[in-house]
Amino acid sequence: MTSPQQFLLPDVGEGLTEAEILAWSVRPGDVVEVNQIIVEVETAKAAVELPSPYAGVVSALHAEVGDLLPVGKPLITIDTGVPGEATGGEPDGGPVQQQDSEQAALLVGYGPQGTGAGRRRRRPAHHAQSQHVDSVEVRAPEPAAARPAAKPPVRKLAKDLGVDLTTVAPTGPGNTITREDVHQAARGATPQAAPAPAPHASQTPRASETRIPIRGVRKHTAAAMVASAFTAPHVTEFITVDVTATMRLRELVAGRREFRDLRVTPLLFFARAFMIALAKTPEANSSWDEAAQEIVLKHYVNLGVAAATDRGLVVPNIKGAERMSLLELTQALADLTATARAGRTSPQDMTGGTVTLTNVGVFGVDTGTPILNPGEAAILAVGAVRRMPWVVRDDDGNERIEPRWGTQLALSFDHRLMDGRQGSELLANTAQILQEPGLAML
Numbered sequence: 001m002t003s004p005q006q007f008l009l010p011d012v013g014e015g016l017t018e019a020e021i022l023a024w025s026v027r028p029g030d031v032v033e034v035n036q037i038i039v040e041v042e043t044a045k046a047a048v049e050l051p052s053p054y055a056g057v058v059s060a061l062h063a064e065v066g067d068l069l070p071v072g073k074p075l076i077t078i079d080t081g082v083p084g085e086a087t088g089g090e091p092d093g094g095p096v097q098q099q100d101s102e103q104a105a106l107l108v109g110y111g112p113q114g115t116g117a118g119r120r121r122r123r124p125a126h127h128a129q130s131q132h133v134d135s136v137e138v139r140a141p142e143p144a145a146a147r148p149a150a151k152p153p154v155r156k157l158a159k160d161l162g163v164d165l166t167t168v169a170p171t172g173p174g175n176t177i178t179r180e181d182v183h184q185a186a187r188g189a190t191p192q193a194a195p196a197p198a199p200h201a202s203q204t205p206r207a208s209e210t211r212i213p214i215r216g217v218r219k220h221t222a223a224a225m226v227a228s229a230f231t232a233p234h235v236t237e238f239i240t241v242d243v244t245a246t247m248r249l250r251e252l253v254a255g256r257r258e259f260r261d262l263r264v265t266p267l268l269f270f271a272r273a274f275m276i277a278l279a280k281t282p283e284a285n286s287s288w289d290e291a292a293q294e295i296v297l298k299h300y301v302n303l304g305v306a307a308a309t310d311r312g313l314v315v316p317n318i319k320g321a322e323r324m325s326l327l328e329l330t331q332a333l334a335d336l337t338a339t340a341r342a343g344r345t346s347p348q349d350m351t352g353g354t355v356t357l358t359n360v361g362v363f364g365v366d367t368g369t370p371i372l373n374p375g376e377a378a379i380l381a382v383g384a385v386r387r388m389p390w391v392v393r394d395d396d397g398n399e400r401i402e403p404r405w406g407t408q409l410a411l412s413f414d415h416r417l418m419d420g421r422q423g424s425e426l427l428a429n430t431a432q433i434l435q436e437p438g439l440a441m442l
Contacts, residue, residue, distance in 0.1 A: 005054045009041070009075045018070050019043045020215055021063045026076075030058045038076060041069075042216040046314065046345040056080040068215065150177040160339040161186040172261075179331075180261045183338065221313050228374045232288075232414040236369045237423055241431040242390055244405045246273075249437050253326065262330045266407075267359050269434065270382045272329060274357060275301060275322050276440050277429035283418050284378040284426050285354050295417060304353035304373055305333065307340035315373055316345045317353035361385060367408040377417040378426065383408040 009019060019041040026038045035051040038058075042048075060077040063069045148165040150158070154177055158165050165177060168185045172178040214222065246269050254264040278285050278301060286297045303321035307314050316339070318324070318332045339345050356373045361384035370381040390404035411427040418426075433439050 003081070004059055004077050004079050005056070006074045007038075007053055007076045007078065009069050009071050009073055010050070011071045018068050019048075021065050021067050021069060022047060023065060024061060026058050026061075028058050028060060032056065032058060032078060042311065043220075043347070046316075046347060046350055047311070047343040048347060050075075052076075052078065054078045054080050148177055149175060154179055154182060157335055157338065158182045158185075160335070160344045161342045162344065178261045179334065186338070186342070216311060224374045225371050228372045231374075232372050233416060234369075234372060234412050235415045235420070235423060236410055236412045237427050238367060238408060238410050239427050239431045240406060240408050241434050242404050243385060243407055243434045246434045246437055247385070247405045258327055259330065262327075262334055264330060265333075266385050267357070267382065268326070268330055268333060269437070270359075270380075270409075270430075271303060271305075271321070271333065271357055272326060273430050273433040273437075273440070274355075274380055275303070276433055277426055278322070278355065280429055281418075281422050281426040283422050284413060286377050286417050287354075287375050288377075288414065288416055298354045300354070302352050302354045304356035304376070305336055306356060306358035307337060309341055309343060311343055314340055314345060314350065315353060315356055316340055316349040317356075319352070355379065357382065361407065367410045370410060370412045372412055372414060376414075378411060378413045378423075380427075380430065381410040381412075383410070 022040040022042050024039050026032055026036075032038060032052045032055060034053065034055045037049045038052045040047060040049050056078045058076065059079045062074040062076060069075065148168065149170065150165055155165065157163075157179060158168070158177075161182060163182050163185045165182075168177050168181050170177045171181055243266070247266065250264055250266060250269060253259055282297055283295075285301055286295055289296055300320055301322040302317040302319050304315040304317040307316065316336050318329070318336060321329065321332070324332060336345075336349070339349075353373055353376060355376055356370075356379040358370050358379060359382045360368045360370075361382050364384050366383040368381050368383075370379045372379050385405055385407045387403050388406040389401050390406060391399055392402050392404075393399050409427060409431060411423060411430075413423045413426075
């Protein structure tokens with residue numbers, strides 16, 4: 001007699017209450033292994049792939065694509081084959097290994113990684129050979145393909161972007177796959193299509209209105225921005241800065257061998273300058289604990305980077321950004337941006353931010369008044385970098401006007417945590433480093 005096990009929808013973030021079913025990877029009758037991806041859901045923070053806590057045969061799916069499922073409700077039922085236990089078994093009727101409930105709960109990405117965790121198995125093609133075991137149809141697994149040569153960070157990037165490395169043409173030394181190879185494959189695998197209406201959008205008979213349910217990332221963003229605007233007293237200051245020297249530095253860095261496979265953008269140097277300036281204004285890297293009536297100074301910087309995606313605005317963060325070299329920060333920014341645009345940002349990357357950087361210049365905008373990410377003390381907005389007339393003074397004090405690269409920075413901060421002097425110092429120090437990058441050596 002077999003034992004069905006129900007997998008309840010877990011809270012994959014911090015206090016989330018519901019998730020929308022985006023796509024099922026299995027169907028009733030499929031054989032699954034522990035930690036095999038079974039479903040993709042969208043929470044209020046990101047799209048997340050959920051692994052199975054049990055091994056066995058799928059007997060029922062309790063939600064359809066598009067359904068909103070509350071946390072704690074049944075998601076899937078899996079027939080484990082052994083009464084009262086989650087089991088790991090072989091499709092061909094081989095030996096079955098019992099697992100206790102504690103081990104079954106250790107899913108990939110949601111707890112300690114066990115050495116015996118099952119690998120994710122691709123769903124077999126419909127035309128593959130099949131065999132019957134105890135009246136359950138089991139498809140024979142596909143032959144294993146040769147493993148492509150790629151470094152672990154490149155493999156992670158490919159996984160985040162949904163790129164199959166076996167389909168990527170390597171261009172790196174020794175026929176290895178580089179980051180650029182993965183990005184090229186991702187761009188080639190997602191052709192541009194005409195914009196489609198948002199899911200579940202409904203139109204009136206005259207098509208004069210479209211109603212779009214407020215769900216997922218957009219719902220969370222709206223609630224967070226309202227809470228932030230009406231909780232933290234915002235102050236915003238602006239500065240226009242000559243970044244000609246920084247743009248020259250960008251060209252030099254982009255030409256170096258170690259940056260060959262990476263996209264070196266001005267945002268990288270804005271982020272680096274912001275990190276250096278934060279060290280002189282630690283109050284900007286703090287939070288307000290209302291319950292304890294304390295200001296909490298953070299001795300680490302988890303740099304949030306606002307990213308506009310099809311699902312709305314998300315702000316994943318780079319953990320320990322203040323300790324990163326320029327090369328490490330370049331790689332982290334590239335991975336963060338690509339993962340966010342692909343809708344694959346993990347819940348861990350969406351929580352724990354301490355300060356935020358937002359690039360409004362990518363839209364051709366000069367400046368704005370950014371709203372603080374809830375729980376943070378400061379957010380820096382970077383405007384478009386463009387050529388503009390600038391007054392230049394020579395060593396003799398003579399002035400002339402010449403074209404320079406310029407941009408505007410806007411800093412919003414929580415006036416409970418920072419006063420005007422501290423906010424002004426942070427903004428001015430960031431601008432000075434961008435105007436004279438050599439100051440970073442002081």
